[in-house]
Amino acid sequence: MTPTFASDLGPLWPYLFIFIAGFLATEMWRWIGVLVGARLDEASPVLGWVRAVATALVAGVIAKMLLAPGGSLATTPAALRVVAAGAGLVAYLVFGRRLFVGVAAAEAVLIAGWLALDP
């Protein structure tokens, strides 16, 4: 059993905890990525695969954020969040591919739905 964040191991312990479980746990993947990427040619099929996996991973992050959010957003129905996000995507594609339009449309649907369900 390794110590927890709350263990009393001196004033620097919380920083060490964040350094190991936060910085090292994330940064090591970036460093491995640099080493792997150094061997990849811009036209190689392997890069195409790596890019597809990276895209699918980010898509997974998006899905998790939409379906299992934290804080007060978790009190809204999942269907409302999915519909609002879909509305944002449609607005983006229909109205000239502008990011602001997409984000604003999704937020408008979310807030309107939220207030309508829980006045």
Added chain:
Amino acid sequence: MSAESAGDAPSHEPAASHRPRGGWFLAGVKAAVGVPGLVLFASTVGFGGFAREAGLPLGLTLLMTGGIWALPSQIVLTGSIAAGSSLAAAFVAVSLSAVRLMPMTAAIMPMLRGPKTSRLRLLVLSHFVAVTAWVLAMTRLQSLPREGRAAWFAGLGLALAAASVAATGLGYWGAGELPPVLSGALVFMTPVYFLVSMSGAARSLTERLALAIGLVLTPLVGLFDTATDLLWGGLVGGTLAFLIGRVVGRAR
């Protein structure tokens, strides 16, 4: 944004305009201003409030934003601390949430490096790989001359990181002051921005498929295992999209 393909075709490089490195750095800073920076700012405000509720001191919370620089991993670590996890358990949980940084970094490196970019410089620059900067870089790097790309990315990453650290402090300080609908709307901004900008960036069939399959497959795997659903959704979804893209590409 240029309409240039971000797909598998080798990039054609525009005639190099001889801007000094500082000029490219500033151009990167400028790219952070606008919707991407605003959305990241809003979502990081949410993280500040979350960390305060979990009982973290302000200094550590700011260090987490600057040092981890990947919002989902920051949330996982904060959750682990709040739950009283051991160091080893927290390390494993955060590592699992951050594996995606590896292919993301690997995919961007061949575009990012110039003829004289040192390995050390790339290792330092890789710290700025996170979804917002990654999506922006994937869409815009190919339209920049090679010698300006690393400086541009440094400017983009530093500007986004500085804004996010400020936003974390603001959220920490103002946590609990916001009405729930507003704080929920702030949190909602991140996935929507990612979804919309990724859809805009995905121009090849493979990338579109990877996006669509990842969106659907990950929550399905999550029904069975929430610790590794991202990994399986990404690995299986990305591979499937790649294979379909290859087969369709050959058939054409």
